Amino acid sequence: MGVVLQRFEDPAMERDYLRSERTARGTAIRSLIVVSVATLLSYIVLNPMHFPREGVIHYTMAATALIAGMLTLFFLSRTQFYLDHPWIDLPMFAALAAAMKGLTLALAAQAEITGFPPQVMALVQMGILVVFASIGFAGTVRYFLVWSFAVLAIFAAWLHSQDFTPISRIYTLTNFSTFFVFALYFNWDTDRRARSVFAANRELAAEREKTEALLYNVLPQEVVARLKSGKAVADSFSDLSVVFADLVGFSGLSKRLSPGHLVRLLNDFFSAADRCAERHGMEKVKTIGDAYLAVCGGMASDGRDSAAAIGFAQDLIADVEAMARESGIDLQVRIGVHTGPVIGGVIGSTRLAYDYWGDTMNVASRLQGIAPPGGIAVSEATYFQTRSMLDWERRREELKGIGETDVYVARPQAQAA
CATH class of the missing domain: 3.30.70.1230 (Nucleotide cyclase, GGDEF domain)
Structure with missing residues (x-):
């Protein structure tokens, strides 16, 4: 098994691990989706009290797209297809990132009302998405690396395109990079520990089978x-x-x-x-x-x-x-x-x-x-x-x-x- 980009050498064992880990982590992913959807719905209800009509429409459209993506992941995570095809994480979270970008831009446009500068609002929203993705990429560290670096590059490009001061860009990107590094480490370490437990359980099961085989050789x-x-x-x-x-x-x-x-x-x-x-x-x-x-x-x-x-x-x-x-x-x-x-x-x-x-x-x-x-x-x-x-x-x-x-x-x- 590799040290950094971990993977079992036996393809069958790798497939079994991915099914096991994605099954085990599915409950946590769906729980986070429920909390996220409930939060977005509460904002949809509250926003008309504070945002102008155009802002409410933009936010509701972006939030609806994000909710739709999350619900898709919710139901997908309960299928055999999700367990057997880990690559699905990449397009699913690419879609969620696009929806979150729309939500971020909708909120950034209301900076005068919320009191949060656009770069701060973007930092918070994209940071939340990266943390959620560190849990959502179950057993797929390689895909998470590809996705998160792409998100980091897009975020940096967006900062560069905005009329922000150099120090504001630097601090915003530095803070986002902190989210980014912690999320990477969490995803990698969770996968590392899960693989160790899975390998240990496999060895334990093999020893149990040997013991039972010996026992069945002695007793019916x-x-x-x-x-x-x-x-x-x-x-x-x-x-x-x-x-x-x-x-x-x-x-x-x-x-x-x-x-x-x-x-x-x-x-x-x-x-x-x-x-x-x-x-x-x-x-x-x-x-x-x-x-x-x-x-x-x-x-x-x-x-x-x-x-x-x-x-x-x-x-x-x-x-x-x-x-x-x-x-x-x-x-x-x-x-x-x-x-x-x-x-x-x-x-x-x-x-x-x-x-x-x-x-x-x-x-x-x-x-x-x-x-x-x-x-x-x-x-x-x-x-x-x-x-x-x-x-x-x-x-x-x-x-x-x-x-x-x-x-x-x-x-x-x-x-x-």
Whole structure:
């Protein structure tokens, strides 16, 4: 962004700034117009008490032209055209300057009645216009510079053409130049500050988007909205499929591999699980050591039945087998799946995460523990929804904390035709 004639390097950002600034300053501009029009109307009413008929006519005509120009700007400032085409300030204020010149000449002609010399009346009227223009040129310092220098040149030329004393010309022009300099500085500094605030807000918005993107990566968007509104997040799911996937023999691997190699291996495993979860509309809940927990039918999952969970398990087993072939390391995964009621929600105030609780989670974890390497173990509830997907083997197993129950085991390579 330039130091003197400020402008954002990005054209899109410059356009956004101009729309924002012109929208924000529109209220102030319209308020000044209302005050100015009310003042001019009051003079139109009062002038017949003091001015001769010809003076009243000249003043009223000039004031009417100025009021018309101001009302045009009033209504124009409420349009999209005004926001999108900042150059309109230049012709609008050129028209206002012409109308103000007419008003000034009308008042100067009544110097004997008002007691103000013509040059003083011109100084006051044109000074008011320059100050108003310093607010009216919203975000367009370059145009204001062009306009104000033109007004200064015309004012100086008018002074030179009048039969004033040299000292009167000098003092009048010097005083007008003071209005001129202050108005320039005000317009420039207002624009400078507005641009700084706009740039800071853009950066803040970008950081907020990054933060929200990270937050949405951890929590579902609906949950984030509820947390922002201060609501407690607790949900009940009646038919959710829970998947636990765990690497076989991880403790042994941790003793054989270097820490760096082990972390890379885990990263490859969890990344493969993430890809499989996305492919099947599963919701990743968390990782626990070398175990991966996902659900189907929860808050942020697209898959709505156990078939998606079994599809996820098949793909993950195939990906781990491919990893084993590429790395030369004996890698296998076993997976447990159970379908049932679950409670989900967010608790605590730091490191927030949407978690799930209930016996269904515990059963899925126990099923993972009895699944064969490279295989899947499911509960009876899951089996009845997915029995056509694989060749299942029924077993009677003792599950810790649950008791003896029927489970179904399968290896993906034994898929049903």
